[in-house]
Amino acid sequence: MFNSRNHCLTVVAVVFWAVAIGSAQAVVTCPSGDKAATGRVTGPYNFNYFGTIAQHAGNEPVAGTGSFVADGKGNITGGTFNMNCEGFEFNDAVTGGCYSINQDGTGFISLAFSGAPCFFGSNSEGVDLDIIVNSTASEISFASDAGDRNFFTGLEIPFSGVASH
Amino acid sequence: MFKNGKWLTIAAVVFWASAIGLAQAVTCPPGTKDAAPRITGPYKFTFAGSQYYDPGNPVVGTGTFISDGHGNITRGTLNLNCFVYQSTVTITGGCYSLNADGTGFMSLALSDYFCTLFDLGVDLDLAVNNLGILFASDASDLNFVTGEYIPFSGAATNQ
Numbered sequence: 001m002f003n004s005r006n007h008c009l010t011v012v013a014v015v016f017w018a019v020a021i022g023s024a025q026a027v028v029t030c031p032s033g034d035k036a037a038t039g040r041v042t043g044p045y046n047f048n049y050f051g052t053i054a055q056h057a058g059n060e061p062v063a064g065t066g067s068f069v070a071d072g073k074g075n076i077t078g079g080t081f082n083m084n085c086e087g088f089e090f091n092d093a094v095t096g097g098c099y100s101i102n103q104d105g106t107g108f109i110s111l112a113f114s115g116a117p118c119f120f121g122s123n124s125e126g127v128d129l130d131i132i133v134n135s136t137a138s139e140i141s142f143a144s145d146a147g148d149r150n151f152f153t154g155l156e157i158p159f160s161g162v163a164s165h
Numbered sequence: 166m167f168k169n170g171k172w173l174t175i176a177a178v179v180f181w182a183s184a185i186g187l188a189q190a191v192t193c194p195p196g197t198k199d200a201a202p203r204i205t206g207p208y209k210f211t212f213a214g215s216q217y218y219d220p221g222n223p224v225v226g227t228g229t230f231i232s233d234g235h236g237n238i239t240r241g242t243l244n245l246n247c248f249v250y251q252s253t254v255t256i257t258g259g260c261y262s263l264n265a266d267g268t269g270f271m272s273l274a275l276s277d278y279f280c281t282l283f284d285l286g287v288d289l290d291l292a293v294n295n296l297g298i299l300f301a302s303d304a305s306d307l308n309f310v311t312g313e314y315i316p317f318s319g320a321a322t323n324q
Contacts, residue, residue, distance in 0.1 A: 046267045046292035048299035050214065050318040061215040063301035063316040065292040067266045080268055082290045082301070087217055087313040089305035138295060161318070164294040 028110040028126065028150040030074065033100025040137040041101055042072030043165060051144065051159020053085075053118070060086055062118065062157055068094050068111060075099075076111055081127075085118035085157075092117060097126070105133045109142065110150045118157065126151040139164045191272040191286065191308040193236065196262025203263055203293055205234035207324040214302065214317020216280075222248045224280060224315055229324070230256050230273065237261075238273060247280035254279070259286070267293040271300065272308045284309040297322035 046067045053060040068079035076097030083090040092113040101107035112126040128145040140163040144154035209229050216222035230241030238259030245252050255276035263269035269291040279287055288303040288311070298321040302312035 044266060046294040046299065048290075048292050048301050048318045048320070050301070050316070052215070060217060061316040063214060063318040065268060065290040065299060065301045065318075067268050067292060080266070082268075082303075084290075084302055084304040084312055084316045087304055089303055089312075162296065162299070164296045 028096070028098050028112055030098040030100040030108050030110055030149075033074070033107060034103045037101035037103055037105070037107070037133075038074050038099065039072050041070045041099060041107075041133060041140070042137075044069045045140060045163040045165060047140075047142070047161050047163030049142070049159045049161025051157050053157055054155070062086075062159060064090075064117075066094070068097070068109075068163070070099060076109070079111070081111065081113055081117065083117040088119075090115070090117040099131075101131075101133055105135070107131045107133060108145065108149075109140075112150075117153070120153065120156055123148075123152040124156065127153040129154070191258070191260050191274055193260040193262040193270050193272055193307075196236075196269055197265045200263035200265060200267070200269070201236045201261070202234045203267075204232045204261060204298060207231050208298065208321040209324050210298070210300075210319055210321035212300070212317050212319025214315050216248065217314050217316060219248075224248070224317055228256070230259070230321070232261065238271070241273070243273070243275060243279075245280060250281070252277070252281065261291070263291065263293060267291075269293065270303065270307075271298075274308075279309075279311045280315065283311040283314050287311040296320060 048065045050063045062085045064083040066081040069077045079094030081092045092115045095112045097111040099109040109129045116124040128149050129142040130145045131140050131142045133140050143160040146155040211227050213225045224247050226245045228243040231239045241256030243254050257274050257276050259273040261271035271289040274286040286309040289300040290303045292299040301318040304313045
């Protein structure tokens with residue numbers, strides 16, 4: 001009886017732990033940037049983009065839309081990421097991320113996804129973006145970054161787009 | 166005599182339907198009811214993309230559509246430079262829905278085939294913000310398969 005009860009408690013604990021870590025956001029890092037400039041980017045942004053898969057001689061275009069929410073402190077708290085890729089539609093949640101802005105308005109955003117778009121592997125469950133923020137932070141132009149800081153997506157799919165409140 | 170009249174009526178209805186280009190019935194996800202009025206009135210748009218299966222086949226275009234603010238597209242036009250062939254088709258109807266965060270979905274029914282090859286309409290993913298309606302072709306084939314073959318993106322603004 002004790003063993004059975006103990007076993008059940010262990011199973012419950014393992015399930016609880018698995019659920020808990022399953023909802024955890026991917027650990028991502030961003031360059032330090034400028035604190036005041038980073039603070040200007042806050043609230044919800046929606047975007048679209050267009051690009052192509054790098055390894056396929058430019059004959060596999062991708063396009064999509066999405067959203068993210070910035071907290072003004074360098075953290076992305078949520079959003080969505082849609083991609084039309086190779087004739088398939090991918091709809092992922094943005095589970096977290098980070099961003100940093102420099103004094104000149106350039107910067108970096110990393111978005112963590114709930115899955116990998118376009119059939120790529122776990123290293124592509126997100127995307128790193130180089131960004132340029134306008135003077136009022138109402139618009140963010142972006143292009144996928146191939147530096148593989150957090151995710152490989154930018155190496156596999158060069159794309160660019162624009163986000164705005 | 167009555168039978169002849171019946172056939173004449175049927176013929177007249179068929180002729181009328183083909184003449185006005187009856188819109189294909191389309192469906193959109195429910196979205197958030199209060200968000201739909203964010204898209205109201207006449208819009209103009211441009212877009213650019215490329216055919217998926219045939220490298221080097223670019224697609225660019227312009228167009229207009231009118232939204233009723235209740236999830237319906239009433240009419241519009243679509244000018245296509247498709248694989249360097251120019252055509253103009255009529256947007257005969259459609260639907261759209263928005264979520265609370267400004268993302269959404271739109272389906273446009275056309276009077277003729279998109280790029281003469283694919284389908285009588287196109288499904289779009291939306292992102293509505295201060296720039297207007299940003300969109301990209303959707304490949305989930307809810308109503309039309311065009312997005313599966315031609316990924317493209319663009320922006321629409323109020324006229």
